[in-house]
Amino acid sequence: MSLRIECLSCRMGGQPILHRVDDLEAWPGEITALVGPNGAGKSTLLKNIAGLVTAAGGIVLDGASLSNTSFTARAQKLYYLPQDIGSNSVLTVFEAVLLARRTRTSEHGHEALYKVRDTLRALELEDLAERALATLSGGQRQRVAIAQAVVREPRLLLLDEPTSALDLHHQLQVLEWLSRLARERGIVVIMAIHDLSLAARFAAHVWMLHQGRSVAHGTPGDVLTRARLREVYAIETHIEWPADQPPRITPLAATRRLGI
């Protein structure tokens, strides 16, 4: 399975948001990082792929256009994890993840319970299994949302800043686990992310958006250059690609005052 974006344009609130975003491809077994400054159009692009927003242009999954696929049929193939996942639910963590599993498959009995337990264990959520969602911290809630996404076993996983609320341990733990899942299950994972060091470390491909346009795509080394980060993010950076350590992209200074 691969996903291809062809000449995608989108308007929201009467305004053009995405402008002919073209020639982007994501492959199974790998994480594709979607990067760009605030308002670049990352969430809008993910919502387009998920079918939550109407767009003109092509979204092609496995050679077939998703644009003509019903929302229900899309939901069988993909899962979109939004940026805002606030919840006041009285469901427990276990019930919420089980419900996510059961709405995806019709399996009965122990299999769903095993899947839920495995997923909770992988995300270090076992100790929270009986807690109500409404009582969790932001980072705990975010890990439950990731569990709800993954337990459904989608073929295409769209994650909007999935590590934004996580501490350093859980950022690495979750991204290592997602990388392994992508590899083992052959899932296409597309993840919007602001931390460029994590993008460089975990993504095989990077799509960069700026002002609703695709400005670069390719390997992290090709896309995340000092010159491009200066142009797109208006920052000076120090970038290292050590052979024996993870890549480091350190922001040094903003090169112009941001309008406040």
Ligand SMILES: Nc1ncnc2c1ncn2[C@@H]1O[C@H](COP(=O)(O)OP(=O)(O)OP(=O)(O)O)[C@@H](O)[C@H]1O
């Ligand atoms: N419902 C809407 N109506 C009108 N404009 C919208 C709507 N949703 C988003 N926008 C605008 O579309 C542009 C892209 O927003 P989007 O949320 O896709 O950006 P983003 O790259 O995900 O940003 P961030 O990094 O801040 O999450 C922004 O200028 C935003 O204000």
